[in-house]
Amino acid sequence: MSLIVHKYGGTSMGSVERIQNVARRVAKWHAAGHQVVVVPSAMSGETNRLLGLAKEISPQPDPRELDMLAATGEQASSALLAMALMSQGVAARSYTGWQVPVRTDSSFTKARIKSIDDARIRGDLDAGRVVIVTGFQGIDEEGNITTLGRGGSDTSAVAVAAAMKAHECLIFTDVDGVYTTDPRVVPEARRMTVVSFEEMMEMASLGSKVLQIRSVEFAGKYHVPVRVLSSLTDPLMPLEDEMASGTLITFEEDQKMEAAVVSGIAFSRDEAKVTLLAVPDTPGVAYSILGPVAAANIDVDMILQNQSVHGTTDFSFTVNRNDFSRTLDLLNNQIGPAVGAAQIVADDKVCKVSIVGIGMRSHVGVASLMFRTLSEEGINIQMISTSEIKTSVIINDKYMELAVRALHKAFGLDQDGSQQGRP
Amino acid sequence: MSLIVHKYGGTSMGSVERIQNVARRVAKWHAAGHQVVVVPSAMSGETNRLLGLAKEISPQPDPRELDMLAATGEQASSALLAMALMSQGVAARSYTGWQVPVRTDSSFTKARIKSIDDARIRGDLDAGRVVIVTGFQGIDEEGNITTLGRGGSDTSAVAVAAAMKAHECLIFTDVDGVYTTDPRVVPEARRMTVVSFEEMMEMASLGSKVLQIRSVEFAGKYHVPVRVLSSLTDPLMPLEDEMASGTLITFEEDQKMEAAVVSGIAFSRDEAKVTLLAVPDTPGVAYSILGPVAAANIDVDMILQNQSVHGTTDFSFTVNRNDFSRTLDLLNNQIGPAVGAAQIVADDKVCKVSIVGIGMRSHVGVASLMFRTLSEEGINIQMISTSEIKTSVIINDKYMELAVRALHKAFGLDQDGSQQGRP
Numbered sequence: 040m041s042l043i044v045h046k047y048g049g050t051s052m053g054s055v056e057r058i059q060n061v062a063r064r065v066a067k068w069h070a071a072g073h074q075v076v077v078v079p080s081a082m083s084g085e086t087n088r089l090l091g092l093a094k095e096i097s098p099q100p101d102p103r104e105l106d107m108l109a110a111t112g113e114q115a116s117s118a119l120l121a122m123a124l125m126s127q128g129v130a131a132r133s134y135t136g137w138q139v140p141v142r143t144d145s146s147f148t149k150a151r152i153k154s155i156d157d158a159r160i161r162g163d164l165d166a167g168r169v170v171i172v173t174g175f176q177g178i179d180e181e182g183n184i185t186t187l188g189r190g191g192s193d194t195s196a197v198a199v200a201a202a203m204k205a206h207e208c209l210i211f212t213d214v215d216g217v218y219t220t221d222p223r224v225v226p227e228a229r230r231m232t233v234v235s236f237e238e239m240m241e242m243a244s245l246g247s248k249v250l251q252i253r254s255v256e257f258a259g260k261y262h263v264p265v266r267v268l269s270s271l272t273d274p275l276m277p278l279e280d281e282m283a284s285g286t287l288i289t290f291e292e293d294q295k296m297e298a299a300v301v302s303g304i305a306f307s308r309d310e311a312k313v314t315l316l317a318v319p320d321t322p323g324v325a326y327s328i329l330g331p332v333a334a335a336n337i338d339v340d341m342i343l344q345n346q347s348v349h350g351t352t353d354f355s356f357t358v359n360r361n362d363f364s365r366t367l368d369l370l371n372n373q374i375g376p377a378v379g380a381a382q383i384v385a386d387d388k389v390c391k392v393s394i395v396g397i398g399m400r401s402h403v404g405v406a407s408l409m410f411r412t413l414s415e416e417g418i419n420i421q422m423i424s425t426s427e428i429k430t431s432v433i434i435n436d437k438y439m440e441l442a443v444r445a446l447h448k449a450f451g452l453d454q455d456g457s458q459q460g461r462p
Numbered sequence: 463m464s465l466i467v468h469k470y471g472g473t474s475m476g477s478v479e480r481i482q483n484v485a486r487r488v489a490k491w492h493a494a495g496h497q498v499v500v501v502p503s504a505m506s507g508e509t510n511r512l513l514g515l516a517k518e519i520s521p522q523p524d525p526r527e528l529d530m531l532a533a534t535g536e537q538a539s540s541a542l543l544a545m546a547l548m549s550q551g552v553a554a555r556s557y558t559g560w561q562v563p564v565r566t567d568s569s570f571t572k573a574r575i576k577s578i579d580d581a582r583i584r585g586d587l588d589a590g591r592v593v594i595v596t597g598f599q600g601i602d603e604e605g606n607i608t609t610l611g612r613g614g615s616d617t618s619a620v621a622v623a624a625a626m627k628a629h630e631c632l633i634f635t636d637v638d639g640v641y642t643t644d645p646r647v648v649p650e651a652r653r654m655t656v657v658s659f660e661e662m663m664e665m666a667s668l669g670s671k672v673l674q675i676r677s678v679e680f681a682g683k684y685h686v687p688v689r690v691l692s693s694l695t696d697p698l699m700p701l702e703d704e705m706a707s708g709t710l711i712t713f714e715e716d717q718k719m720e721a722a723v724v725s726g727i728a729f730s731r732d733e734a735k736v737t738l739l740a741v742p743d744t745p746g747v748a749y750s751i752l753g754p755v756a757a758a759n760i761d762v763d764m765i766l767q768n769q770s771v772h773g774t775t776d777f778s779f780t781v782n783r784n785d786f787s788r789t790l791d792l793l794n795n796q797i798g799p800a801v802g803a804a805q806i807v808a809d810d811k812v813c814k815v816s817i818v819g820i821g822m823r824s825h826v827g828v829a830s831l832m833f834r835t836l837s838e839e840g841i842n843i844q845m846i847s848t849s850e851i852k853t854s855v856i857i858n859d860k861y862m863e864l865a866v867r868a869l870h871k872a873f874g875l876d877q878d879g880s881q882q883g884r885p
Binding site: 103110117125182 | 519534535542549605
């Protein structure tokens with residue numbers, strides 16, 4: 040008997056019929072003797088419906104009230120799933136984030152989990168119940184409802200799995216695993232049966248939408264084995280087959296993996312770039328620029344500072360496109376004048392494309408193949424950022440699909456051979 | 463400066479535009495220097511949508527999970543109202559039942575309020591904020607979400623007003639006050655400007671849908687002045703006019719009221735009648751019958767036991783039509799055999815029609831005029847129940863409208879004269 044956490048996305052919970060299918064799948068695991076904790080998302084469309092109402096009422100709705108509003112979606116779907124399980128004869132009970140409680144900080148709309156108290160869940164599991172915990176939400180120290188941001192239910196599931204030392208966390212979604220890149224952009228993209236935690240971390244942070252980045256962080260920090268798999272299969276398929284499907288995110292670097300230099304191509308269109316031109320190159324200038332940005336709770340991704348010329352330098356960074364106008368306001372009205380920038384240049388028509396692979400560690404020339412491929416397609420590179428297992432570039436976003444297809448081909452990802460080392 | 467509680471029904475909260483109108487009205491009161499606590503219902507249709515999903519999933523959904531589900535409606539509308547107020551420049555904050563907290567017992571789907579902690583609300587009011595408290599819901603001792611049942615937001619509003627010793631509780635709804643009877647049934651029905659608490663109590667308990675009975679109970683217990691008024695008027699109408707509109711439920715019996723013998727006709731179709739035939743007439747038999755019914759949390763309304771004949775008696779009572787099948791199950795499988803009833807007879811095609819008026823205390827012949835009127839219409843009376851200020855009858859429900867119209871006329875309620883004593 041193992042403790043297994045299941046997470047179901049909004050599409051999987053999208054209708055009464057689908058909720059009943061989720062219940063059938065969960066009931067199968069329960070009947071096989073496993074203790075099961077389920078973390079559902081809101082029914083698909085519900086979160087957008089709620090946020091749409093908020094936007095109609097106010098162009099910039101109060102974040103605390105937004106969380107109060109958005110958290111209802113998961114509460115409703117969790118209660119419905121509990122009812123569906125009970126109607127199939129399985130004892131079940133649902134809990135909101137505050138009931139568990141899932142404690143978070145007070146960063147409304149993008150809160151971070153601080154701790155999870157598992158006593159209540161444990162009690163129900165020991166009493167033979169399936170426990171359902173609302174994804175996406177928690178409670179702060181003042182008793183306010185918080186949400187973890189888009190895709191936060193993944194994080195909730197992995198955090199619960201970590202807190203309870205679950206055997207595995209199964210993320211059921213509408214794709215059947217993690218691909219070498221998005222199959223909608225590159226039809227030749229192929230599913231990986233295993234991916235290393237580090238690769239997944241880069242893939243997620245670089246815009247692969249399969250898993251939320253923070254859920255991968257949690258998985259890494261607490262060594263929770265996570266499997267991404269499809270909820271569209273027969274809910275009563277044999278357990279063994281289910282456990283062998285999807286993509287397993289693993290912490291053991293299999294030697295066979297070395298065969299693949301680059302495992303996948305990630306990309307993201309949610310990018311915007313800003314540059315402060317001719318900033319005096321004095322000590323502390325980077326902090327003077329990025330301090331206020333961080334204080335405004337805006338995540339900065341790539342940062343680039345050029346060689347100083349005549350005592351001034353150009354300073355660029357990228358932010359999420361949603362934060363673009365706020366960032367620009369900050370720069371024009373506060374930071375620019377404060378640091379004495381000659382001019383602020385901004386562009387929200389950029390994207391980021393990255394190659395990822397733990398094989399890059401022991402292979403040279405990987406980045407240069409990337410640059411040559413883009414050059415051959417006539418694509419100008421605006422910024423470059425590298426880490427041990429990935430190389431990212433910022434380019435004009437109209438070239439995104441072209442770049443991804445060219446790189447997928449150049450690194451042999453559309454050939455079976457490149458993945459032959461994977462089990 | 464007074465503390466005023468506003469309650470808005472589902473229709474008043476039914477769209478973004480209406481929520482903005484509610485915000486305008488609340489902002490007007492706030493700008494006039496009043497402290498305002500607002501208790502909104504869910505957006506109209508939302509509770510039905512949620513309960514519809516539950517019914518699709520399970521014919522008898524688990525009550526705890528039903529409350530978990532249904533409570534989301536008010537949480538969402540409260541957050542939206544807070545946003546609307548803030549977008550109009552009014553500081554506001556919304557709280558769920560558990561955040562206040564509103565403590566209740568654990569009778570899921572029809573919980574009763576035990577206490578309300580006003581510290582958090584008071585703090586926000588003192589800081590100049592409008593406070594929004596979700597109607598309809600609370601939290602039990604185990605930390606489960608509970609709901610107060612249909613119309614429970616009225617009760618929430620009056621309970622908050624009582625706990626905070628509010629100057630007045632304004633119940634904004636889609637009618638402009640309390641009528642002598644339902645104008646949809648009797649077009650000649652007229653609005654009362656004042657009604658006594660006792661009359662309102664009888665009106666509400668007898669099926670008048672304007673206010674939930676428990677809200678009137680609360681108002682009576684804590685002497686909270688309650689005004690029922692329309693949310694469909696101009697939200698920016700002068701405060702004085704607003705305070706003079708609607709129907710005030712008062713605790714001071716104005717002498718002028720004596721002019722009206724009968725104030726209103728109440729009726730309810732939500733009735734069902736059961737009879738145990740030939741029950742041995744032994745001590746304790748009433749308790750043997752009604753004890754298990756009460757234990758199943760089924761409210762019994764009228765109770766009638768006939769004169770014993772040959773040592774047996776017939777025992778009848780009425781319940782809410784929603785509880786009819788559960789009651790019948792109990793009687794057939796448990797109570798009937800236990801008390802040795804010869805037969806169980808049941809009828810859910812009955813209704814209750816009542817005349818209500820504090821003037822009945824000092825006038826004789828009121829009930830007999832009622833019986834004569836029904837007899838002249840050829841309507842058979844199946845059960846009769848009386849109190850100091852009301853007389854109710856159970857009749858076949860196909861005669862309900864006919865009976866109400868005839869009684870409204872017979873007691874002169876469609877003539878201005880009958881209400882001339884009212885201010």
